[in-house]
Amino acid sequence: MKNIIVTGCHGQLGIAINRLLGGDPAYHLINSDVVGDDCTNLDITDVDRVLAMAREAKPYAIVNCAAYTAVDAAESHLDLNYKINAIGPRNLAIAARETGAKLVHISTDYVFPGDSEKPLTEFDPTGPKSVYGITKLAGEHFVEEFADRYFIIRTAWLYGDGKNFVKTMLRLAETHDAVSVVNDQFGSPTSAAELARAIAYLLPSDNYGLFHGTCEGSTEWSSFAKEIFRIAGKTTVVNPVSTEEYTKLVPAQAPRPHYSILDNYMFRLTTDHVYRDWHEALEIYMKESGYSAD
Numbered sequence: 001m002k003n004i005i006v007t008g009c010h011g012q013l014g015i016a017i018n019r020l021l022g023g024d025p026a027y028h029l030i031n032s033d034v035v036g037d038d039c040t041n042l043d044i045t046d047v048d049r050v051l052a053m054a055r056e057a058k059p060y061a062i063v064n065c066a067a068y069t070a071v072d073a074a075e076s077h078l079d080l081n082y083k084i085n086a087i088g089p090r091n092l093a094i095a096a097r098e099t100g101a102k103l104v105h106i107s108t109d110y111v112f113p114g115d116s117e118k119p120l121t122e123f124d125p126t127g128p129k130s131v132y133g134i135t136k137l138a139g140e141h142f143v144e145e146f147a148d149r150y151f152i153i154r155t156a157w158l159y160g161d162g163k164n165f166v167k168t169m170l171r172l173a174e175t176h177d178a179v180s181v182v183n184d185q186f187g188s189p190t191s192a193a194e195l196a197r198a199i200a201y202l203l204p205s206d207n208y209g210l211f212h213g214t215c216e217g218s219t220e221w222s223s224f225a226k227e228i229f230r231i232a233g234k235t236t237v238v239n240p241v242s243t244e245e246y247t248k249l250v251p252a253q254a255p256r257p258h259y260s261i262l263d264n265y266m267f268r269l270t271t272d273h274v275y276r277d278w279h280e281a282l283e284i285y286m287k288e289s290g291y292s293a294d
């Protein structure tokens with residue numbers, strides 16, 4: 001069996017990866033609740049602990065699901081963000097190189113400025129505007145610099161087990177007849193399970209490099225909210241508002257990208273893996289989570 005170290009095992013993607021790979025007899029997950037090991041949530045900022053775990057496990061792969069993901073709070077925590085989103089992946093890359101492991105690292109649409117007018121490929125220039133985006137891009141660069149065999153996958157609008165937009169909308173529906181949701185920010189809602197499926201696809205291959213990985217199709221937040229309520233059988237009304245109007249109601253600290261649609265170009269060019277359409281992935285997630293009216 002091949003050992004795999006999963007970091008950030010309590011996060012949305014960490015849980016999805018544990019569920020998917022934990023059931024695969026080819027792999028033994030280290031740092032996993034699912035297979036009975038203690039998930040110690042290995043602190044990826046501690047290079048000594050990272051190296052010690054890797055030397056002991058001699059992993060086939062390290063899957064980095066850990067990150068600082070609170071985009072607004074990040075604006076006032078620059079050092080901590082660099083530690084978790086840049087130094088952390090650097091440490092994992094150093095450990096991967098030393099032990100001959102493959103490294104899977106997850107990045108974000110926030111590495112782009114957010115002002116594009118067409119879906120963004122892996123070949124488009126980056127230009128992050130937020131602390132979160134700046135530090136995640138630094139993490140990508142460290143992985144490229146220190147790891148020999150890596151997959152960097154940029155994803156967006158992720159939801160799974162954890163804090164996310166779907167759960168926020170369902171919670172608001174309990175107490176509100178109507179909600180105001182932004183309608184001028186575009187992206188592709190992506191289920192953690194779909195991203196985990198793509199990681200499982202790439203993992204055994206030697207098809208290394210940078211990938212965009214989101215569900216197919218795109219939308220804006222207010223239409224996403226409407227679809228959540230439709231599947232949940234809620235009558236909550238969605239009032240679409242502009243980002244400008246919304247930030248008057250709820251001030252945001254970090255700038256939000258207006259256009260975050262990622263084109264899974266490298267997946268299309270180099271693999272036969274197809275991501276599910278976001279509607280289908282959302283239906284599956286809501287049904288499996290018990291949120292669906294059906």
Ligand SMILES: NC(=O)c1ccc[n+]([C@@H]2O[C@H](COP(=O)([O-])OP(=O)(O)OC[C@H]3O[C@@H](n4cnc5c(N)ncnc54)[C@H](OP(=O)(O)O)[C@@H]3O)[C@@H](O)[C@H]2O)c1
Nearest residue numbers: 008010011012013043044066067069106108155156157158
């Ligand atoms: N969520 C999104 O919409 C989104 C969009 C684009 C890209 N991404 C990327 O996708 C990946 C997975 O995101 P997610 O939504 O699954 O994140 P998440 O639910 O916030 O989980 C991140 C996990 O990382 C852990 N963590 C934080 N600092 C750590 C450290 N120093 N060492 C080890 N673990 C640490 C957190 O633990 P604690 O909770 O204990 O701090 C948490 O369990 C991340 O790389 C993220 O940047 C996410």
